Amino acid sequence: MSTDLNKHLNCVLESYKIKKEQVLLDKHISKGDEIKEALEEKYGTNIYTPFNSGSYAKNTAVNKKFDFDFMVPFKRDAFDTLENMFTDLFEFLDDKYKSTAIIKKQKVSIGLEFYPDDDGDIIKIDIVPGRELNKDQYEKDNKLNLYVNQTFGKLNAGSDYIRSNIQAQISKIKDRATKEKDTIRSIIRLLKVWKINRNQQIKSFFIELITIKAIDSKKVSGDLWELLREVLEFIRDEVKTVSLPDPGNTSNEVADTLTDYEKIALSDNMKYLLERVEENSDNIKIYFPVNEKHPCTEESKSGNKYEIKKEGVFVPPPVRFG
Secondary structure (H helix, E strand, C coil): CCCCHHHHHHHHHHHCCHHHHHHHHHHHHHHHHHHHHHHHHHHHHHECCCEECCHHHHCCCCCCCCCEEEEEEECCCCCCCHHHHHHHHHHHHHHHHCCCEEEEECCCCEEEEECCCCCCCCCEEEEEEEEECCCCCHHHHCCEEECCCCCECCECCCCCCEEECHHHHHHHHHHHHHHCCCHHHHHHHHHHHHHHHCCCCCCHHHHHHHHHHHHHHHCCCCCHHHHHHHHHHHHHHHCCCCCCEECCEEEEEHHHHCCHHHHHHHHHHHHHHHHHHHHCHHHHHHHCCCCCCCCCCCCCCCCCCCEECCCCCEECCCCCCC
C-alpha cells in the first residue's frame, strides 16, 4: 500500500512540534537566562542586552537536536579587534563552565554542550559575539560585525568580519512566515527534519533563505507535498548558482556559507530524493521520518489539513506548528 504523502508530512510536522519537548525547552530557556546574567555581570556596560537569535526566536525550530543561539552585542570600544573579542568571550565561558560542559570554538560562535543531567537531557547553547559597527549606534541601527573563527564555506578563517543585522534576519523569517500563515515555516521545518536525520551540515539560516527564495521564484501553490516538492526542485536546479543576500546586509552572500562542492552535493541529494519518492512513495519516510518519540494522532495524520482554494491560493491548516 502506497504512502499518502500529505498525511505523512502532516504527521512529521506534528511529531516535531517544539512544544512536545516542553521540559527540555524549559531547561534551555533557564540555562540561557543563567548565561545571559553571567555575561551581563562579566561585561557590564561593555555589552548591550544579549538575545536569542536562532530558530526558536524565528519560530522555525523542531524538537530534535535543537539548541539555542544567543547573540552578544559588544560596544565598539569594548575590544580593539574582533579576534580579541571572540577570544576573551571564549576564555570567560571556558573558565566558568569547563566543569559542566564541553566548550568549543566554532565558525562564528562558541558552542556550549552541557553534560547530561539527571534525566539524561543535554542542553546546547551557541554564543555568537558581535561588535557594533558604529560607536553608540547599535540600539538605533542593530548593525554588528562578527568574527570568522573557522573557514565558513567560502569565507576564510581569520576574516575581520561578517557585517550583519541579526534583528533584520529574525524579522525577515518571522514577517514572511506570518504573511504566508505558516506555509514557509512548515517547509522550513520539514527541511530541518531532513537535515537532522540525514546528518547534513547546512546552516539553518541557509535553509530559511533558500526556502523563501524558492517560494518567491516559483510562486508555488498546492498541498503540502506539492509545496515541498517545488522547493526541493528549486534547490536541485538552482543551488549551484543561487544568490541569497543576507537581509541584515545585502553585501553578505549567505550562499557562500557553502563551498562549491557542498552545493553540488546538495543538488545531487535533492535529485536523488525526488527520484526515490517518485519511484515509491514509501521512500518519503526515509528522508522525512516521523519522530518516533511523539507518534501522531489520527487527526494529525489527516490529508485534509491543507487545501487549495479555487483560485489556487494555498490555505494552511488552523493548527500552528511550533
